[in-house]
Amino acid sequence: MKKLIFLVLTVLIVACSDDDNTSEVVTCDESKIVGAWDNQNIFTGNGAPLDTWTFNSDETGLWHKEGLPNGEQGDANIPITWVVNGTVISINEVEDNGDEVFLADFNYSFSSNCDVMNLQADANTVGFPWIADSYNYDRR
Numbered sequence: 148m149k150k151l152i153f154l155v156l157t158v159l160i161v162a163c164s165d166d167d168n169t170s171e172v173v174t175c176d177e178s179k180i181v182g183a184w185d186n187q188n189i190f191t192g193n194g195a196p197l198d199t200w201t202f203n204s205d206e207t208g209l210w211h212k213e214g215l216p217n218g219e220q221g222d223a224n225i226p227i228t229w230v231v232n233g234t235v236i237s238i239n240e241v242e243d244n245g246d247e248v249f250l251a252d253f254n255y256s257f258s259s260n261c262d263v264m265n266l267q268a269d270a271n272t273v274g275f276p277w278i279a280d281s282y283n284y285d286r287r
Contacts, residue, residue, distance in 0.1 A: 179257060180236065181202050183201045184286060187282075187283045198213070200284065211223070225250075227241060252268070253266040254269060
């Protein structure tokens with residue numbers, strides 16, 4: 148009988164012990180996209196990020212680029228609009244006359260702390276400079 152009581156007490160003590168796992172699950176929803184993001188993979192000759200995306204909360208923004216991976220030169224600030232559908236950011240370029248022209252669809256994901264965003268140009272995005280590549284952007 149003492150063995151049975153000891154067994155029951157042991158099971159109760161083990162079952163009621165605290166869980167030592169204190170890790171927190173971090174979820175990065177689409178609101179985490181808002182902000183400025185610097186390319187951390189490709190830099191210009193002066194050490195600046197090749198490109199930076201700025202996503203405003205009103206779904207407008209700016210794509211700043213200092214050239215392209217294919218060697219094309221030129222500094223540009225391109226006004227954009229953006230919308231999220233699931234894990235895809237669809238981006239339009241806003242022309243001088245206000246018309247919007249499709250620029251790219253990106254599959255996006257975040258690091259666990261939401262401070263690094265990975266952008267992968269969707270395979271259906273024809274003509275985007277670096278379709279096959281995936282780039283990480285640091286939150287500024």
